Amino acid sequence: MTSFAALPATRTAPTAEVSGPPVVLVHGFASNGAADWPAERWADALAAAGRETIVVHLPGHVGGPAVSSADEVTTTQVLGRIAAAVGDQEVDVVGYSLGARLAWDLVSSVRVRRLVLGGLSPMEPFGAVDLAAARAAVQGGPQPTDMLTGIITSMVAQQDATSLLLLVEGLAREPFNPAAGAPTVPTLFLAGEADPMAQGIDHLVGLVPDARLVRVPGDHLGALAGEDLRKAVFEFLDI
Template structure:
């Protein structure tokens, strides 16, 4: 079943392929890709946009079972959410991890790929899910800092769905070396983003990839004007 999308038509003559935007974990399409900063200027430039709403997140379907949200199943649903044909693909954080695989496996026909805030490791595989689930239902805070951070991120959202998503994605940990995109690629990372430490190793895997650092930490980088300007320039807007 396709995932929900927010679709924006170009305001004038089409000037390039559609742009697909994929948000991060425990965020939302409207939060990571606010229309005034992304869909509206892209529409004015003649570009159609699709903001995908991931399972467990605002605007997306619930994730009632981890098996439904393994990486292959999420990728399949994501690819089915946009029309066939060439697209420009932009992902941030978890969205970047999914975008990497969509381009590398050719589940989407990607013309240009932008990966922001991408972690070279698989954090979800290190989460103590039992401790996280206990915590969000009133139990003690997890001792493990990563598990505590994940529990804190999901507590005020659909925690059950988001932790099922963590479990499902962790079953096939992200391994960038296993399959590499072969399309023009821009990687963006915040200068103070601890999540993207080691992104140079990922950039080295992709032929002729561009790597740029922008101001900010993991959240601030995405909100920076430098991030937005770099993406639009790379997409030819």
């Protein structure tokens, strides 16, 4: 069996009597755990409700390890490292954007009680990124001419662009393929009403038995920051 080095994770212990399994939070691309899951909105409230929180820090992002090769950040590798961080305990998992893309497949290697997938696109964008153009642009070269590559370039430009573009390359080698298998645990989908990235999420909902979709106000970033999304997550996780 292949062993994986655990990704770094920030753990917050419950401050009240334990009321349920730990809650794993997985952030989006070019974001980070603190930005997507501010402690005052998530870990502190979960701790007060008797739940441990595990915020996983993805490769190439703030709090996560730098990336030296695309080989070390294929989807299989990243999922294995998330699973190693979680361990063999039963957990609830909440993923947003890239975090949701990974959480979809995480159920095959982690004991998940309930699953929340927010801001999830049914499409695999990373395979269409012109990596050569993106790498040239972050080194001061011309901006990419295609929209998607330009968006990715702008997202990584002020961060560890080398690591993040290697992550894009690695994940693209094993594209998101929801038709290959869907979660079978109780699942809640969340999407911002003005989020273009979540277009087509209804198709994904239809692949998951008894899944539910809740639309909340906001675009891709605004939905995650909104109180409606957090309330829906907490209700679904019995918090």
